[in-house]
Amino acid sequence: MEARSGERVASRALGSLRESWNDLVRLFAHVPFGVSLLAAWAFLTLIGVIIEQGKDPSFYAGAYPPPIARLIVRLDVDNIYHSAAYIGVLGLILCSMAAATFTKVIPRRIPRLNPVKIDAIPLHARVRVTGDAESVRERIAAFFAARGWQVRKREFGGTEWTFADKNNWARRGVLVAHIGFVIIATGTTIYWAKGYSGQFAVLSGETATIPENGAKISLERFAYRIDPIQTKAGTVFQPIDYVSNAKVTGKDGIARDAVIRVNHPYDVDGTLVYQATYGFAIDFRLTKDGRPVAGPDHPLKEGEGFVIDGTSRAIQYQRFVGTIDRATGQPAADPRPNDPGVVVQAFDGDRPAGSAMLALGQPADLGAGYALTASRYVLYSGFQYRYDPGMVVVGIGAFVLLAGLCISFYFLPARLFVTARDAGDGATEVGIAATTVRGYDVFEERFREIVDDLRRTEPAAPATEAGATPVVVGRV
Amino acid sequence: MDPLRVHIDQALLVVGIAAYVTAAFVLFAHFLLRNPALRAIGLPLAAIGCVSQFAELGSRWWMTGVWPLTNLYGSLSLFSACAVAIFLIFAVRYDLAFVGGPVLALAAIALGYATTWNEGYMPAVPALQSYWIKIHVPIVITAYASFMVAFCVSLIYLVKAAAENRYARRGRSLRGVAAGAGGANVDLSVGTYAQSAQGGIVRNDTPALTSAAAAGDATASWLAGLPSLAKLDIMQYRIIAVGLPLLSLGIITGAMWAKEAWGAYWQWDPKETAALFSWIIYAGYMHLHTRPQLRGTFTAWVSVLGFVSIVFCYLGVN
């Protein structure tokens, strides 16, 4: 007795669970719900375009009012594309798409051959033609087959129906597009799970190692070409080429010559290394009362700095100036190192304490007996690297998605439902109705052409009552 | 630079702008007056402008030896030429000449604005020295151009829908006064079919509009002469159906190029992300369009929003 009531409770609980599940699936399959998720995705994407990504909290503190800056950092808006909200919305879109695909797209797009009420379908027509029903049916089938329609016949309750389909295969276009999207999502997940990427800079004559796969890149020489171009607005110095000559050592331990330039990545053991940037590293010499003291132990790249030992002062190398205009003492437009200098910024603790431009090789007085000289520059090359095992999958997904879009948009599946009924006096009344996967409006003109064509081809039976032959189309 | 080539380039540019401006006026007049002669003048003028613009881009390539789509001048030029070309194809295929006014006006504005970015000869920076620029840029620009044409159709849809709504409301209140109750109950997203005297079918959006036109209301008969809302909606859909696959292909080729140039096919850089934003909006449009209840005014607004996002992506993000 108790066992049975327990079973009943369990089955009721199961029933209500199934009910809730069905409600959830219905909600997710609802197109407006899916579109709301797309809107949320669009909104988050737009935020990432408007608010600069991946910056330091201090950047947002400087660029926005304090409450907004705090919100940006706290809500992960500074790294929105990897935030839980962004990934969550994409996950929900995938769920919604799956629910819609299984509960709506597949049943609706691949419908069984069933009879319909001809007059209840907005695109319908009745045409009276001569001949008995059987021969008319054959002629109608031949008429549609000759025009590229796939013709199938079925009998329902003693009535024979002819179904003519155009682009029936294209009913799967939505399915293909949705699958493409899932494949792209799979590819990006593979990258998140197994891929890596990063960047590094190597000074000419030095070697860097990619930490994830141990590949070594020794930069032998970096070269660039910048040309002065005369434009309407004056002379513009246009970068033409950047190229790194390097020796790359992969897993096999063999050092190979590599020429790495923009748009021509180098593949080392499946990790692609790209020429990304370049710059001028500077050897700074520090003296006190004319005698060398400890300064930076390696050439500094733009943005790097050092603290002067035993003081609260720090020097930051801000940017390289290719050509100093000797007349004005200001940077000239030519970025090539003709008469180079550097801009440095001094700090006292955290406080900026003034900046200056130093010509290369000329000492600048820092006060308290200290002098700083930018003694020489060394070109360095900036590389990015990436290992992405999901890339091929993403590529396949993108093309599947594109194929799905093209199938869905350019091949309209349409189905004609045709019956032929004996109308007496040697005449047969042909009833035709049309449905498409995209409503009736889109097929209206084509339907009119088909019916007109049919009326031209088939010998019209004399009308027994007014208005029996013209195309009659109801309300959508 | 060879002065002859420079003169040819200048002459083609002037012909292009002049043809667009004139065609814009003529086709606007056609939109207002429905005079077939204006259509017959406006379309060839638009075609002349379009051909001379493509020729100008070609001559620029010939003159400088540099692919002309590496700067905003070249890309905006192509944008206006493609918009006019797409408009002409649809005008001939689907009798779309009545949207020529806004399309040509926008094309002329784009071309005029483009000339302010004309720096003359300028070689491409290393990142743009790739064969991908010859594949990716024209695809994306053609997508943008088709969204522009769709946007113009959407504007006409919205204007017509708003005017019809007014007629429907007016009809309802008149009938309400006469009958003391009830109303016209017009659903703009559906429309009705009627039989013409010749036995074919004609499409009416609202009975109120037809009645007002029959009663001699000039605005109503002008509106009734425009394609039905359902037809405008389908045209807008068809043009977006050209743009969305192109935008998808543009994003894909952009990703392939980015992979070669910057190391990753997707870096979330503002330009590609803004393109994704537009793509999502148009994907939303396509889904909304599968629902008969949402087809119409709502989807026309989404198309407008989509084009705003395209302008933002194209000119606002760099």
Ligand code: HEM
């Ligand atoms: C947000 C979740 C999504 C849901 C709930 C959803 C659902 C649907 C549904 C119900 C249809 C209409 C099927 C029919 O009328 O028979 C459809 C059509 C379509 N879907 Fe989705 N989908 C989603 C996301 C996507 C995504 C991300 C893509 C990628 C491009 C996509 C591509 C398409 C295409 C191309 C069509 C055909 C549209 C047309 O024929 O005009 N869908 N979708």
